[in-house]
Each structure stands twice: as C-alpha cells, then as structure tokens.
Amino acid sequence: MHETLSFEDRFEITQVLARYGHVMDGRDFAGLAGVFVEDASFDVTSVGGPVYCGLSQLEGFLALGEAVHPPFHILANAWVFQDGEAVKSMSKWLTIDQATGLPRSGDYIDTWQKTSNGWRIAARTARVRWAGGSWSDGYGA
Numbered sequence: 001m002h003e004t005l006s007f008e009d010r011f012e013i014t015q016v017l018a019r020y021g022h023v024m025d026g027r028d029f030a031g032l033a034g035v036f037v038e039d040a041s042f043d044v045t046s047v048g049g050p051v052y053c054g055l056s057q058l059e060g061f062l063a064l065g066e067a068v069h070p071p072f073h074i075l076a077n078a079w080v081f082q083d084g085e086a087v088k089s090m091s092k093w094l095t096i097d098q099a100t101g102l103p104r105s106g107d108y109i110d111t112w113q114k115t116s117n118g119w120r121i122a123a124r125t126a127r128v129r130w131a132g133g134s135w136s137d138g139y140g141a
Helices: 007-025 030-034 055-063 135-139
Strands: 036-043 051-053 074-083 086-096 103-115 118-130
Touching: 007 030, 007 074, 007 086, 007 103, 007 118, 030 036, 030 055, 036 055, 051 055
Parallel strands: 036 118
Antiparallel strands: 036 051, 074 086, 086 103, 103 118
C-alpha cells in the first residue's frame, strides 16, 4: 500500500483524537464540531448504547452527562493509516466505571474525512475490551 498521508496529516489527526477526551470530559458541546463532521456516526452498541448519527444526536449523547459518561477519558496507542482510499485510525481508550470504580477499556475505530476546517471523524465505533472485574479473574485465582 502506498502511504499518501503526510506527517502533518497524521499529527493533526492525533491532535483531534486527543481533543475528543477534553471535549467529552468538559461537556463542550461546541467542541464536538472540532472533532466530528456534521453527519458523523458514533456506534456505542458495545457499551449498551445506540448508534448516534449527526452532531445533533452527538450533542444529545453528550447531554446525558454523568449518568452515561465516565468522569474522564484517556486515549493511547493512536495508529493512523490508509485502508485503500479511506483514512482510518485505531486507538485505545481507558475510563473508570463510576458505579464500581473499576477500569473499563477498549478500542476506537475511526474513519476520517478531510474538511475545509481540517480532519474530522466521519465514523467512530467504540469496542469494549475490558469492563471491570478483578485482573486476576482470568487466571482462575
């Protein structure tokens, strides 16, 4: 595969990925447009939610507040790549379950769109990898 993304493109995308956590944690409704395109989709079915479509539904998602959103988001291991003509990224997320205080983690799988205002997420899927419990549970302890 021939890589055509520039260093600047990759840097901008990772900056938008980082901004996402600040937008969500700060309940920054206006900031959503700096992360997502107008008609973006966000699939949170793996954590028990729906697929949100468009900025107005994403604002509604953000408005659910502490009842749904963890107190903070940490993003790591961002990998930006081309898949044919599509620009995609995969990253890891970590949050704390407010009810149990236990860690929850997973992946974000994103498809990106270059807009006149820069790179924005066109489609995001949140995939759960760890939803709390003792880390030793898997060892039969």
